[in-house]
Amino acid sequence: MPGETSTIRVEPLDATFGAVVTGLRLADLRAGEWEQVHAAWLTHALLIFPGQHLAREEQIAFARRFGALEFDIAPISNVKPDGTLRVEDNSDDVVKILKGNMGWHADSTYMPLQAKGAVFSAEVVPTVGGHTGWADMRAAYDALDAATRARVDGLSAYHSLHYSQGRLGFNPKDKGSEYSGYGFHDGPVPLRPLVKVHPETGRKALLIGRHAHAIPGMEPAESERFLDELVDFACQSPRIYHHDWRVGDTVIWDNRCLLHRATPWDMGQARVMWHSRIAGDPVTEAACAA
Template sequence: MSLTALLSVTDLSPRIGSEIAIDADTLLGGGHAGEIRALLVRRGVIVIRDIGLDDDQLRAFARTMGDLRLGTVKKEGDEGLLKVTMDEKENPEYAKFFFGSQLWHMDGTYEEVPPFATMLTPRVLSNTGGNTLFTNNYAAYEDLPEEEKAFLDGLTVVHTMQAALFPAKRDCTPEEFAMWSGYPARRHPLVWHHRSGRKSLVLSTSASHIVGMDPTDSHDLLQRLMAHATQPHYVYRHQWRMGDLLMWDNTGTMHRVLPFDQASGRRLHRCTLNGEEPIGGAA
């Protein structure tokens, strides 16, 4: 039977995002993991309201969906669970980078094989702001004119840490900018040819420039594509409430958090699944 025949599924917007109704025991049992994964790839974002998973349950659910990410260059939190917060007391290693999450991005553009998917559940929320937005990079590519698709298909983009963070912190110190510049650059195709046969745009604020293109033309093209991909009809806006579980397909979406009161101590707990295919094509 299909997922929709077994569970209640409600689309949250026409092009991206679905909400499913399922209890914790059924979810953690893993019997629907394959169907949920298929829905995730098709719809980009899945929301489960009022499920209230604790940290151990969040890890357990992630493992039903794929290979739990324990760490690459740096340790991925506590046994695969990372605290997403700007409070350096809660996360001294990563908090100083999370301001960049307020700009459109996909995770792991510094890797050959970016993470497949991420799960988030809130622990502390701000009274104002803090909604998280997601955009469908599959749909944004599919809606482009055929001539432009053919042109974009041959382009390679350089992704850097300074490109990702400087737009969100223009008053950074020279030392901060030097630290960001010390991270390696990574080249990715602008169009991801997925093993499924589908294609998506590989867009992120980390996109510095297009290889071999005049810098001003490169800037203008990347800005135009970002504006195209983030039009309202490609976007799902999630208003958080306690007890939520939200997951997204990092390989076919971008996301960003809207500004919030940093004194609120806003904190979400995250589990991430390791990537399963390189952007550059099947290895």
């Protein structure tokens, strides 16, 4: 009806991407509001919704508006099921994953289907640190010099959680691990182009990050150095934003054109976030034939 969505405000961040959206309740989106949210997501790639305080089933329902889910909801947390805090050492496999996630990455590039996006919400936040950062790989691709852009357009890389965790010395224990093993699959290691064309906007973006390695045709050391240099270049201002979480915040990001990472915090303090992952389209997010 006329005026249905007039209270929605979309305020762009001071970066090449991202916006803060207010004036709506994600748990009660009307059709016109959803259309505005979806359009803003394709434009800005990251949307921040302060003070939503979504129940878990509400978060799942919101995520499902964007497509089928890779998984409904899971905690990203240093709090054990019994309420105690995990020990910050090299013995806890969940902590190893939390620390690994402090490197820039895109979700599920190490799986047969790269994720389309993710919804993330804050239940408990530490007093200092524990931010989430995102980096705009569309703007990064656009900022490359002509020679590098021509080079990356013809390259691919393998993606592996075994590689990225192993590079840090963080692979899980062979037996008795508390980590579910998600991503530590025994199937083929996906091969993906270094440049991804967004299936809905047509924009090109770098597809790099900590899981990428072993560019075919390059020596391992050369490949590692080149990929590290790309990440260092790409993840710089004004192409980055780090969110200082408040309890009740909800965000959604487009995993097809952004990298993200957590930042360190004192793990003597609890941090409880809830993650819903939107599955990739098999037509556009499948790995290449290796």
